[in-house]
Amino acid sequence: MVYISMLLNCRNVFQIRQVHTQVLVIGMLRHLIVANKLLYTYAQHKAMGDAYVLFAGMRERDSVTWNVMIGGLAKAGDYMNCFGIFREVIRCGARPDNYTLPFMIRACRDIVDLQMGRVIHDIGLKCGLEPDHFVCAALVDMYVKCRAMEDARLLFDKMQNRNLVTWTMMIGAYAEYGNAKESLVLFDRMRDQDIVPDKVAMLMVVYACAKLGAMHKAIFIHDYICRNKFSLDITLGTAMIDMYAKCGNVDSAKEIFDGMQEKNVVSWSAMIAAYGYHGQGRKALALFPMMLRSGISPNRITYISLLYACSHAGLVEEGLQLFSSMWDDHGVRPDVKHYTCMVDLLGRAGRLDEALKLIENMTVEKDEGLWGALLGACRIYGHMDLAEKAAESLLKLQPQNPGRYVLLSNIYAKAGRWKDVAKIRNMMMRRRLKKVPGWTWIEVDKIIYQFSVGDKTHPQSEEIYGMLQSLSKRLELAGYVPDTNFVLHDVEEEVKLGILYTHSEKLAIAFGLFATPEGTPIRITKNLRVCGDCHTFSKMVSAVTQREIIVRDASRFHHFKMGACSCDDYW
């Protein structure tokens, strides 16, 4: 017992080695409990070399011995030896238990190896083990991180004893991987089953709400957090800043920020980013010196948030100044993301030559985001040669991303290079790639409706299409010319027009026009960027109907009012 408590008090590997020597000298190492505890202590300090020497010399081993070694190796990131020991367990005829399996499943999760994860899952089933909370949670987590959401959900639904942790995992997973609406449905179901959420569960719900951009849900969740007396500490407060900002209310985000007792670099960066999405670049920049005065140093994300805020507000000189001083003033070395912000900033301002010069002179490795930013700018200013160069680089970097092929095909089509259009289309078909669907959500009377292109699943589809038809006549009379360049160029012009008129955000706007009361803004959330044609369309709708439309897309807010958009100058 004395040696066990000595091990518990060890603060470093040196102290563990001293205890190791003592128990060896007095012969206590023969006792399996002592040896296992020593092994565990080494593993906790990630001293797997020492652990392995001890393990190799142990004459007697039990399941704890194996498990501690497997868990320790996985925790230290030594997956090769972790799988090696697991194979040895199986070869020796020992059965993995409800401790072994979570360690192994988490190792598969960490290396994102779905195939191996399924193998371990099968081994567990064949062993006839009754999986407990830990095994189930590890399996759900592994399937989620390997993006096998259907497997994760199937398992979750079959689980007899779901607990708070497994519910939280599923809620977080749906928020992360594209179905935030389902996260909130699960949150309600969890509470129906009398499971009381804790802070981590609330964090996931707040995160889901931020993704969905649903204002009434944000208000409900804020109220729930207050009623249940969750403290607005750094973590939850920061998540709430992000939620309010992404639901369209930057003032509430600022109220949360001001009310937080303690703030760190993450909270400040979140607030700077919040002003950034709303095109309030000056307010974002004003926070920076305040942050520094409060003794907080910026990190790489603070600078990304600041530079995007500049980009979304057209503050080119301010952005250039921040970019050139970040290393000297605060020791933050510009990485590819910062260069991307600068390309975006210069590109939107039409300073394409400078953007290109920046790319040519950069020493850090270029990625797809950087070329994407340059391509975006080329499309706005019709710079065909550069656009082609950027699109080809993108295709090389991301051969599996169908969006990249569509962009390049559209660029060729705009230049009338139909042979090249056909070549790209064939490449897509050969590689069996399909364009990722764009989704649009609209909140009407506390309900979130979801639309995809050409969607007819809504019960009021007839009225929506009727509204769209009458709207298109009014818009065309007012001078709107549909820009079919935003439709994949493999269909006839007439079909293209049909597709263009049923883009998911147009369906949502048409629905919003008759389903929301006059005088209130139509609030839309998109999972991708607003395309140029939908941008023009929304502006014209705001002019002919006198309605305000607020669209949140993948990176920012657009406020359409009286035929203008808040980002007109920097689109």
Next chain:
DNA sequence: TTAGGGTTAG
């Protein structure tokens, strides 16, 4: 001997 976590962008 075993779980889930905040900020940018896409």
